[in-house]
Amino acid sequence: MSKKIPMRMCIGCRQMKEKKDMIRILKMQDDTFCIDVTGKKNGRGAYLCKDENCLALALKNHGLERSFKMSIPKDTVEALKKEMDQIAK
Numbered sequence: 001m002s003k004k005i006p007m008r009m010c011i012g013c014r015q016m017k018e019k020k021d022m023i024r025i026l027k028m029q030d031d032t033f034c035i036d037v038t039g040k041k042n043g044r045g046a047y048l049c050k051d052e053n054c055l056a057l058a059l060k061n062h063g064l065e066r067s068f069k070m071s072i073p074k075d076t077v078e079a080l081k082k083e084m085d086q087i088a089k
Contacts, residue, residue, distance in 0.1 A: 008047040011063035012054030022047040023087060025080065027068045033076050035083045044068060048084075055084050 006019040019039065026036040027044045036045065046067035048054050058064050064072050 010049045010054050010058075011046050011067055012048055012051075012057035012061075015049070017049065019047070021050065023050055023084070025064070031070070033072070033080065035080065035087065037087075050087060052081075052084055055081065 007016045008019045008022050009016050010022065024036040024039050024045045024047055026034050026041055028034065029043065034041075036043075039045075044067075046058075046064060048058060059072075059077060
C-alpha cells in the first residue's frame with residue numbers, strides 16, 4: 001500500500017501541490033510573521049509555491065489577509081519578499 005502524500009493549496013496561484021514543494025508562511029501568537037522552513041513550528045500557516053510570482057499574486061488577491069484574517073503590515077510584506085528571494089535562489 002502506498003503512503004498518502006500530503007497536499008496543500010498555494011494561496012497565490014491556487015494550485016494543489018505536495019506539501020514538501022511548498023513554503024509555509026507562519027503567523028505566530030504575537031502576530032508576527034515568518035517563513036517556516038521546517039513546517040513544524042506552532043502557529044497558523046499558509047502555503048506558497050517556491051515562486052516569487054505566487055507571493056505577488058497572494059498579495060494582489062489578498063490571499064495572505066484572507067488566510068490569517070487580518071491585514072498584513074507593509075514592513076512584514078517586505079521582510080517576506082526578502083526571505084522569499086533567498087529561498088528561491
